Amino acid sequence: MSLFKSSRIVEKQIDEFLDTVAEGALVFRSGINAYLESARAEFEASIIEIGKLENRADILSREVESHLYSHSLIPEHRGDVLGLLEHTDNIIDTVKMSLMQFSVEHPVIPDEFDAGYRKLGEASYQAADAVVVSTRAFFRDATAVKDTLFKVHHYEKEADGISDTLKRAIFASDLELAHKTQLRYFALNVERISDRAEEVADRLAIYAIKRNT
Amino acid sequence: MGLLLFLSSGLFLGWSLGANDAANVFGTAVGTRMVRFRTAAVICAVFIVLGATLSGAGAAHTLGRLGAVNTLAGAFTVALAAALTTFWMTRLKMPVSTSQAIVGAIIGWNIYAASVTDTDSLTRIVLTWVACPLISGTLAVVLFMLIRWLINTTNPHLLRLDAMTRAGLILAGAFGSYSLGANNIANVMGVFVPENPFGDLSVFGLFVLSGTQQLFLLGSVAIGVGVFTYSERVMRTVGGGLVRLSPVPALVVVLAHSITLFLFASEGLEHFLASHHLPTFPLVPVSSSQAVVGAIVGISLFKGAPIRYRVLGEISVGWITTPIIAGVVAFLMLFFVDNVFDQRVHQDMxxxxxxxxxxxxxxxxxxxxxxxxxxxxxxxxxxxxxxxxxxxxxxxxxxxxxxxxxxxxGHWMIDPGILAEKIDTRWLTAAQLDALRTLADRRYERSWLMHRELAATSPDWSERPPAAIHRSWNKELAAKLVFLDRVFRLERRDEP
CATH class of the missing domain: 1.10.150 (DNA polymerase; domain 1)
Known part of the structure; x- marks a missing residue:
């Protein structure tokens, strides 16, 4: 029956889209670590990889959108789901942009800040990963969304704290002002991933309530 | 030619019924945008035609409610009054009960013809207003709780839930449309059965359509056209005007409506339960429009969803005014048809x-x-x-x-010519047919004398003891006897 067939196709595409975003978050974490370890080849490989993933995510979200409209699926939640996918797609776009900036500017990160950037990257990765888990729950068990959303907020707050500490340490150091400004910019760049994850989480909280009523 | 003119009001009634009653089966599906109007209209029209042609002719050889009206011109006028009332209500986007419009119009005829009104009809209308929304609303709440528990337990994917809900809405809609066609075609076309101009028709040698089936096919096509051309407005009122429903409650509403009609109006179910020595449900008068509105209100009250009370008030007033307006319109039109067009709208009783x-x-x-x-x-x-x-x-x-x-x-005679031409032999048992043949050419001054002699000739013409298990037999027998009274009455042809 084509009704169930088209639903299965979209279900699969949404799953694949979320896999792609989760994989993007992993690539982000390994890319940041590779950069900090000066593993140049590994870092460039992650840039190529994130480009492919971002492209795939774009294609998948467009296909989902077209299927939802052409088959008039989930009329009640169509707008919410498309908004959710668009904002989740922003995470992988931000990951790509962040890694690309590292590749373009190649900032010199002094050893004393290495651990700070590593921790910031980890917190941002965790926030992105947690929001993908919440998004999956929205589709399968809306009551479970609330249980996973707190993790996203937790890691976003953690990323905020790490970033704040890191920026203060940078500006308290003896580095030149231009260097300090560049390092602050990169702290923001990494932290932004968790901000994007939180934006998705805020929407999910409302959509889950709507779905449960 | 005269018959075709008279038939036109039946077709108009069919069209009005399609324009109004289709909303009960597909209103919530279209209102929640789960099924497109065109898709709903196609499914609805196809299944109405199937129901009317396949089941309508089998179960309802009766004359429908209009059978009480004893001349063709009278039936034409009464059908036209009911159709105009339903059409007007449809224009106002009000879901009303077509059968109540018909009953109202018949009461108008009764008053005009100085005929005695069956108080049962009036009681039935009033009982329907109360019983039907209550039963359906309660059922909707129970069903909603059950389905919600089921969803929370199985946690289907949002898209799978969507597909299942959509499939449920389409299946329930198709089933509802089939029943709509089967149950209402007699009201639309039944009264024309004794005057049926159609003979048996072989379709490419594959199957034979009887004259009644062709007449019902024509009526059901009119209902289908009504669905296509004019039902969207009422569908939108049912689906979204009263309360903004989401898809799962929309499905619950359609299911509650169908189950209410099935449990509390199905003689077939009652007979099945009684024949298996199981307790039966009391048969109460139910109307599909009222069942749908009752279910919507029930589920909204349970969920605490905001109801547009102004729309609900308008719909309720529509239910009360429909039979009254139909009665007044019928009375006025009968006066015109009788006095201006000089047509006999009733036989003197x-x-x-x-x-x-x-x-x-x-x-x-x-x-x-x-x-x-x-x-x-x-x-x-x-x-x-x-x-x-x-x-x-x-x-x-x-x-x-x-x-x-x-x-x-009156004057009745079992005319062998009519017996051969107008009586569908598949409807009567062999013993019933034999009894009629035995009594051919006999004349009676009272119809019950004819019934009594038929019963004496064959037990198949006898009423059975009043028990739930015999109810459908007795009802079918009563319908057959009313039909015989109509076709064998001599005044129709002999009196000026």
Whole structure:
């Protein structure tokens, strides 16, 4: 029956889209670590990889959108789901942009800040990963969304704290002002991933309530 | 040609029914955007045609409610009045009950023809307003709780839930449309069955469509056209005007509506339960429009969803005014058709209490000294006859109706020609047909004498003891007897 067939196709595409975003978050974490370890080849490989993933995510979200409209699926939640996918797609776009900036500017990160950037990257990765888990729950068990959303907020707050500490340490150091400004910019760049994850989480909280009523 | 003209009002009634009643089966599906209007209209029209042609002709050889109206011009006018009322309500986007419009119009005819109104019809209308929304609303809440528990337990993917809900809405809609066609076609076309101009038609040698089936096919096509051309407005009212429903409650509403009709109006189910010695559901009058609105309100109250009380008030007022308006319109139109177009809209009914009537009444346990007072007098006005009976006797309402029924005069003859042409032999049992053939050419002055002789000739023409298990037999028998009264009555042809 084509009704169930088209639903299965979209279900699969949404799953694949979320896999792609989760994989993007992993690539982000390994890319940041590779950069900090000066593993140049590994870092460039992650840039190529994130480009492919971002492209795939774009294609998948467009296909989902077209299927939802052409088959008039989930009329009640169509707008919410498309908004959710668009904002989740922003995470992988931000990951790509962040890694690309590292590749373009190649900032010199002094050893004393290495651990700070590593921790910031980890917190941002965790926030992105947690929001993908919440998004999956929205589709399968809306009551479970609330249980996973707190993790996203937790890691976003953690990323905020790490970033704040890191920026203060940078500006308290003896580095030149231009260097300090560049390092602050990169702290923001990494932290932004968790901000994007939180934006998705805020929407999910409302959509889950709507779905449960 | 005359018949075709008369048929047009039946077709208009069919069109009005399609325009209004399709909303009950597909309104919530279209209102929640789960099914496109065009898709709903195609499914609805196809299944109405199938239901009317396949099941309608089998189960409802009856004359429908309009069978009480005893001339073709009268039936034309009554159908037209009901159709105009339903059409007007549809224009106002109000879901109303077409059958109530018909009952209202028949009461209008009764008043015009000075015929006695069956108080059961009135009670039925009023009971429907109360019983049906209550039953359906309660069922909707129970069903909603059950489905919500099921969803929370199985946690289907949002898209799979969407597909299942959509499939449920389409299946329930198709089933509802089939029932709509099967149950209502007799109201639309039944009255024209005795005058049916169509003979048997072989379709490419594959199957044979009887004359009745062709007539019902024509009526169901009119219903289908009504669905396509005009039902969208009422669908939007049912689906979103009253309360903004989401898809799962929309499905619950359609299911609650179908189950209400099935449990509380299905004689088939009652017969099945009774024949298996199971307790039966009480048969209460239910209407699909009221079942749908009751379910929507029930589920909204349970969920605490905001109801647009202004729309609900308008719909409720529509239910009350529909039979009244239909009655008034029918009365006025009958006056015009009778006096301006010079068409006979009713046969004069005459009543007389003779010795044979008194004996039969005594046999049935009805006796009153007052009967002798008016015995021998011929009454040409049913209402006056009833009034006189009420004054002269102390009989209860039921017994008075029995006296009126037994006192009705007329001329009946079991005409072998009509027996061969107008009677669908598949509808009657072999024993019933044999009894009719045995009594061919006999004449009767009262229809019950014909019934009594038929019963004496074959037990298949006898009423069975009043028990739930026999109810459908007795109802079918009563329908057959009304049909015989109609086709074998001589006045239709002989009187000027």
């Amino acid at each position: 005459r009543y007389r209490i003779d010795r044979i009537v008194v004996e039969e009444l005594a046999r049935q346990g009805v006796a009153d000294a007052g009967l002798d007072e008016i015995a021998g007098t011929t009454f040409a006005n049913g209402v006056k006859f009833k009034r006189d009976l009420e004054t002269a006797t102390t009989l209860a309402e039921d017994d008075i109706h029995r006296v009126i029924e037994l006192s009705r005069l």
